[in-house]
Amino acid sequence: MKKWEISVIPGDGIGIEVMPEATRVLDRLAEIHGGIAFSYREYPWSCEYYLEHGVMMPEDGLKQLEQSDAVFLGAVGNPKLVADHISLWGLLVNIRRGFEQVINVRPAKQMKGIASPLVNPKEFDFIVVRENSEGEYSEVGGRIHSGEDEMAIQNAVFTRKGITRAMDYAFELAKTRRGHVTSATKSNGIVHSMPFWDEVFQDVSKRYEDIQTQSVHIDALSAFLVSKPHTFDVIVASNLFGDILTDIGASIMGSIGIAPAANININGKYPSMFEPVHGSAPDIVGQGIANPIGQIWTGKMMLDHLGERELGTLLLDTIEEVLQDGIKTPDIGGTASTIEVTDHIFNKLNCGHSWCQAPSV
Amino acid sequence: MKKWEISVIPGDGIGIEVMPEATRVLDRLAEIHGGIAFSYREYPWSCEYYLEHGVMMPEDGLKQLEQSDAVFLGAVGNPKLVADHISLWGLLVNIRRGFEQVINVRPAKQMKGIASPLVNPKEFDFIVVRENSEGEYSEVGGRIHSGEDEMAIQNAVFTRKGITRAMDYAFELAKTRRGHVTSATKSNGIVHSMPFWDEVFQDVSKRYEDIQTQSVHIDALSAFLVSKPHTFDVIVASNLFGDILTDIGASIMGSIGIAPAANININGKYPSMFEPVHGSAPDIVGQGIANPIGQIWTGKMMLDHLGERELGTLLLDTIEEVLQDGIKTPDIGGTASTIEVTDHIFNKLNCGHSWCQAPSV
């Protein structure tokens, strides 16, 4: 029996509500599989933790997580902490960087059973590979002068190494898909970092002769995700551009409540982290209506990463079936509760795979 | 007779095709009005000009434009100039900065007669006020090292003065509209410039007690322009964020081919510049199918700026009528040519206003 050790950080708000739903679905899948099990260690790190301890996670926090096979995160954020970069950098970004999770992967596809806000979504299916360690999210910078003359300088730092590994990841991914990579740039307006980004894209492209490429400025690309999302396969983007594109991706899917994400440690030195795109959603906390699909689909990405790809596929298929049955939370036009949606997924999960030892339900 | 002196720069590609359409509509409006006239001086500055002269505009170019009441620009860009920041910074950004056009204003509204790509656009009607002089579009930065170790540093520079004047513009505009300002931020990820942006927003807000405000992160805001664009009134954004949001705005309107823009010199020292959001569109050049509405609507913004607000309103109403009649270019689902669309606008233009001296047609 293979035992996967998962560090679980429910975090704040609806993170606490959807996390147990996702883990019970994972357990169900393990049961079906018969040959694997998950063991969870839960950590209370969150804004609540911060309000009590003055830090988002203990100093040896990364050490505590380090031995696990993956980190499974809910959501971080609490309106009581107005300057939300403190909470986010203290936990989310801290883990991304501390564990060298240099790639952020976020799929967007038109899900059966969910009405897209687009008139003509044409079964779009793309993945954004986001550089997750540098770029516009840099701590380099500061302020000078005060009063009327005050100014802030923000440095974006792009390295060839950082860009190259994100692009390599994107090209390798494209090989397993439709063979097309789009680079998000803005070299017509941002004149140092983005021409550099374009150069590296040219260089990396040369190593992948069979992959088709294009560079599109972020303004146009954002618009294209609305007007022709079906034309994209893999999109590689900087930290900020990837952040923006993936929220647009979530929105054309019909709800940010369903979008999954993975923060990948590519050198295998540290665990990767899996966290849905949505935040802690303070506006709907406590109502039992948070959409669990973002967290559950994120669980599918974790399964894929752990090598359990058949289970991952089974899970995503099952999610789509339940959506097609109309069992949906209010954010996607339904009336079901968080728990009802999960119950349906749970009950529907059964196995059609050769390796499955459990009787189908 | 009031004579408005307009500097006309058709630029490249479809800019050359749509510009004469817009000026003949303006002339028609002047004729209807009876008390004003436009006099145009045309400048050939463009990528073609660059290929011949090695510069996008002559050294004394700004001087040549300086006495005019407004600059009316088509589009800039030519695939022959791969590094398009050269052409764009040489002309477009050069004029924006040289003439202290520190504010970029771009409306987005659901136009009657055009199908939005959104299932439920709910008559959205918002304006993005974009800081147009600093921020992420800074020439400060460069490269260090080479080979594998190469890196690029890009500085974004935000001043209290620059942010404040953009925000003041936004708040003043909101007073004339629905009284709501949204600030586009990303202070949870970009930790120097964006918290500063937020602080200035707080400070400026205090001076406008009657205006409702909210701050929304750019990732979520981009998604909201897809999921609930009707909830926004005035959005104030940095140079880059404004660039992205306005292309999304154009895209939910149904085509980038209709979106207008104004670059405003707020101290009245230099002319303002009016240019549509679309580019030179090399893919459709020469086919006679470029949508003239972006340029014509941009002409409406120029009319408003020159104080001819009634003419501006008449023009926009007429554009909507022609769209509702189904006279549309292919980008918005029609079969009409550039010239046919303009002809219809031209012929429909007639006056219902008290001050109009021309007989209605």
Ligand SMILES: CC(C)[C@H](C(=O)O)[C@@H](O)C(=O)O
């Ligand atoms: C061409 C480019 C420099 C420009 C910008 O980003 O400002 C354009 O996209 C625009 O929005 O006018």
Ligand SMILES: CC(C)[C@H](C(=O)O)[C@@H](O)C(=O)O
């Ligand atoms: C919360 C914030 C720092 C974060 C980001 O921008 O990376 C979030 O928006 C995300 O996309 O995971």
